[in-house]
Amino acid sequence: MNFIKKIIRGKKAQKVYRIIFKLVGFLPKQRNLVIFESFHGKQYSDSPRAIYEYMKDHYSDAELWWSVDRRHTDLFKEMELPYVKRFTLKWFWLMPRAKYWVNNVRLPNWLPKPKKTVYIQTWHGTPLKRLGVDIEEVRMPGTSTEKYKKNFLNESLKWDYLVSPNRYSTEIFRRAFGFNGEVIESGYPRNDYLINHSQKDVEQIKEELNIPLNQKVILYAPTWRDDEYYSVGNYKFDIKLDLDKLKQEFEDDYVVLLRMHYLISENLDLSDYNGFAYDVSDYVDIRDLYIISDMLITDYSSVFFDYANLKRPIIFYVYDLHKYKEDLRGFYFDIEDKAPGPLTFSTSDVINQIKHLEANGIPEGYYNEFYERFCYLEDGYASKRVVETFYNN
Structure with missing residues (x-):
């Protein structure tokens, strides 16, 4: 089983995934298709959830799907949420053809964003501790400081919109993520529930x-x-x-x-x-x-x-x-x-x-x-x- 996992997650497999993703990404976009993901497909939570629930209630034309880690599908089944398992054939068919992606963390490094896809990055918190390229020395496993920062900057180039909860965060996000696109300074969607419960x-x-x-x-x-x-x-x-x-x-x-x-x-x-x-x-x-x-x-x-x-x-x-x-x-x-x-x-x-x-x-x-x-x-x-x-x- 571990041997199969290594093959599936290995660099050769990722190159194949990237080619497939790119090819499917050339197909016409499904104009109203929105793919949501929260914490690497492990949760139904955070600002992606808040945006999903708002769109479900107010945009009947939208086709809404969740991208889910295969180990965490039970919750989505139980709640009768529309979902697709990450890295399955169906996922490779839907994800590159979606007009919109809504996510709160980074996507895999190998994954390219199709040209006409709109990527909304909500991030997942007002920053207290240093983020992205502002971290002087990265001590996380499996990476170096240089590699970590490079990957972060490559990821932020894919974002079309970045959601910010306040002016303080906007200034930090722009620098720490190297982001020059449009910031939606709106408050955090996930906090709507705290106000309205x-x-x-x-x-x-x-x-x-x-x-x-x-x-x-x-x-x-x-x-x-x-x-x-x-x-x-x-x-x-x-x-x-x-x-x-x-x-x-x-x-x-x-x-x-x-x-x-x-x-x-x-x-x-x-x-x-x-x-x-x-x-x-x-x-x-x-x-x-x-x-x-x-x-x-x-x-x-x-x-x-x-x-x-x-x-x-x-x-x-x-x-x-x-x-x-x-x-x-x-x-x-x-x-x-x-x-x-x-x-x-x-x-x-x-x-x-x-x-x-x-x-x-x-x-x-x-x-x-x-x-x-x-x-x-x-x-x-x-x-x-x-x-x-x-x-x-």
């Missing part, structure tokens, strides 16, 4: 996850570390948050949801924390976890930019701040001074901050400066603005 949505999600309606929810959503990995695309994560201490302090009132980054390959064993800690890393879309959470704990993940739209407490658990800031990535703004919440460096710090927030709440106007810089475009209509910009233009 209802209390009924909250109750349904809690019931689905078997969380008692009267229990408060802490969402822990850390990012990945470039230099901690098993292999290409499989990153380690050693949880430094002491769940025993959290359980001892808060199990009567809270549950904790652990949401690992999509690149992290750990399988969490939470059998000792039944009813208190839940592994929701494979949950369909983090947007649902945001709206049921009363508080977010994160580190350098871009999730806090989105969560800030809810104006709920955020705690930053940054036990390796110096290493991450100085050695791994570096930041675009001073998190120590500008973070919309307290920085903590141990589980005891986290517990004290939770208790402080319980007792005092968030000070009035606490989020105002941050919100006005990063969230000012989030009004629930970003998907509409994006689709009206690219579709049939």
